Amino acid sequence: MDYNHKDIESRWQKYWKDNNTYKVDIDITRKKYYVLDMFPYPSGAGLHVGHPLGYIASDIFARYKRLQGYNVLHPMGYDAYGLPAEQYAIQTGQHPEVTTRNNIARYRQQLDKIGFCYDWSRELKTCDPEYYKWTQWAFIEMFNHYYDTQLKKAMPIEQLVEQIATKGTKGLTAYCSRELDITPEQWASMSDKEKSDALMNYRIAYLGNTMVNWCPKLGTVLANDEVSEGLSIRGGYPVEQKLMWQWCLRVSAYAERLLQGLDKLDWTESLKETQRNWIGRSEGAEMKFKVADSDVVLDIFTTRADTVFGVTFMVLAPESKYVEMVTTPEQKEAVEEYLQQVKKKTERERMIDKKVTGVFSGSYAVNPLTGKNIPIWISDYVLAGYGTGAIMAVPAHDARAYAFARHFDLPVIPLIEGADVSEQSFDAKEGKMINSSNGEFSLNGLEVKDAIAATKKYIEEKGIGRVKTNYRLRDAIFSRQRYWGEPFPVYYKDGVPQMMKLEELPLMLPEVDAYLPTESGEPPLGRAKNWKTKDGYPIELNTMPGFAGSSAYYLRYTDPHNPDALVSREANNYWHNVDLYIGGTEHATGHLIYSRFWDKFLYDLGVIADDEPFKKLINQGMIQGRSNFVYRIKDTNTFVSHGLKNDYDTTPIHVDVNIVSNDVLDLDKFKAWRPEFADAEFILEDGKYICGYAVEKMSKSMYNVVNPDDIVDRYGADTLRLYEMFLGPLEQSKPWDTNGIDGVNRFIKKLWNLYYKGDQCLVDDSEPSKRALKAIHTLIKKVTYDIEHFSYNTSIAAFMICVNELTADKCHSRQVLNDLVVVLAPFAPHVAEELWHSALNHTTTVVDAKWPVHNDEYLREDEVTYAVSFNGKARFNITVAADMPQDQVQATALADPAAAKWLDGKTIRKVIVVPRKIVNIVVA
């Protein structure tokens, strides 16, 4: 029989399913290995060939590990909550659950065709109440904990309450939004509402009145990672800053641990760097500047404490709380006008508009080192959300302050020797300090680095300031004004938020009559009937954001049906965290930060055993589209082939890549493609119509989407799997080009035809030749190494070489095929399984076989050819016994008649023998 992928693949997929071949359970006799893919959001468009790239890579690794004897957990599920389903629901009125369910069914169908070894009994969906019960639970736990800066971990809020009640807030070691000053007596007399408000300063999940990214078009707030350059990532709509009451997660409390944790992770440097940037640790000092003739003290943050002597003005963010305190009556009108002006601008306008704007507050601050008065300005170039929202401006050594000073004609005092500040500021942190002395304390002559340290020490001693580390990482805004998300397990009693009890969970997402905000502007849940507790208290109307459900899903897979816990201790102790995580880099500052945060929190609670979720992470590259073009001659219906298009005035038109093969257009299919092309005419070259091409994003509108189903149908899943891996290095982005798939398809056919001639199976028990043994053991060695290093493309090249060798050797040895099939099984499981049973007559599945170990014995050569070179230039070859010692190789090379020509009386300075490669003779 000829190789028939349809028959083989459907048969084995059914077998695996019927026999639960890939179901795994805790087995303490075997070591575990956990391989995870970033689960997909099931979009309406289905999978294109780019999606399975990472899944195939992880599947290969999972199968490999299993063959090596590990108990491999390899699950799959769906990130089912999300905006597209909701927007579709708004347009059509169809319940998002219905569209989500349909999309999931289609995804599953597509995935099943590719032959993955997922344990589907562990499948999960984030919108499943049995799952989101534990998302809600984690939120409640976050509400009930604070972050202790001394112990560096989350602690129960009751402990904090007790401390405040007995000792007040003085000396608390709790990470907080702002420092409070409450005595035990005051605490005792506070109302429930006041206490609740106070505690919101400490809770890890808290209700905060914070500046948020509000996207009017989407009608919801967005997290920082969902916004780029002032536009929403989804949709690209403008985002404005707005003060709103929102649920937040105190991710910033974990900034240092999130940063430190990166060091021990096996992730790519670039991804770790991205996270480091995002966390944005910066060491500096917080300093106090008294306001002249007032009790107000400005706290500012600076990384350049050394430049205090050059401060010529102060700047406050327009949103800063200080603005009100320092504005003088004379300046009130001007300040208010400026604040109005700033407010009108969107975040994006504020960023794009590089014009220097600002207004004088009327007040002066006192430089703590010089005692001089310096004006306090207000400008939107200072951000309210970073540091203290107030800065000391040193125009000589900061570009933004310089621009500001020049615009408003403020003085510039250079502090570094030789720095020319007549045209621009000198921002570099190097050079010797000048102009920096007040008689008592001097930095003059010091290097910048030493000056920073000296100043920090001095201001701490004098109580003017303190060393402070700031982070750019902000708390995560956790509320979304949407329908299709997890409801908050929160209700309000006299305006005080209360958490539901665990036994009341899951709090099910209610039905609504429409998915839009209510007329009064409440979120869609405002439409739900009886959205209150049984005691009649109103329930929170916001829902949770997308990252809520994806933050701990990897834990749930290890114990997916547990009704009593997110994950049992037993399951967690066995499966631990993810050994290998594969997914796109687009989640670098979103999911991968939140998940680490969530994990660390659960670790603090003692619920799980590891303080990092993903030990090793591989980012597969994006598969881009490869679009094809036809060239229509202007105002005609005639199309000219790519090579001749320059002779005409043409317009390029995208053409469906599925009717193009090797850039040659199928003319009949083109005419049938769209009615307006039915009577198209063509100008051909060499009898063919050659299309142009370009690499673009894979998308419907470019007609360059390739559906994996079509590939599987035509070539088979094994070919698809091999080809996706053969395209290039896993981590690299590359365009999908169906040209070339014939190569790997031919490989499978060659393999098949090596062992089958018609119906006759050629496998025999003959002793394999030396050549065959060398071929197969080279393969085993190479593939083992390559899988460990995720270099799948070179593995596949190794398979091709091996099969070519075996074909040339006419090797039908059972022993050789046995090893070949096992190492092939991770890559092309269906054809491997078929050969395993039909050709080798095994009764177990290849899945349970044992990974072979290569034997160096077979790789050893009898003779080795060395290239003999003189001064690095290759001249001739010598062939000697493989085990000849190096000095003899040298002697042989020098004694060769060909050497005489090059030696020719010259002095030999050195002879270098590189084992099995080169003999280099250095002559002078």
Place this chain on the structure above:
RNA sequence: GCUCGAAUGGUGGAAUGGUAGACACGAGGGACUUAAAAUCCCUUGGCCAUUGCGGCUGUGUGGGUUCGAGUCCCACUUCGAGCACCA
């Protein structure tokens, strides 16, 4: 602007500091076939030679280290990614 990564044939891409271009696509030539498809064989970085062996050159640019550099170091160019009024 700062940080990170990349640059190799017509194309995708191989090369622990050791004969650059594995493997595959495409292209050209040939075999089989009435023909096509499929399959198989040969050639395929460039230039020169091709009655022979072969010779020269070549991994974005310019330097350096080394017996020897695609690989290491320095400077530059281009492209990609991340961050970006973060004080």
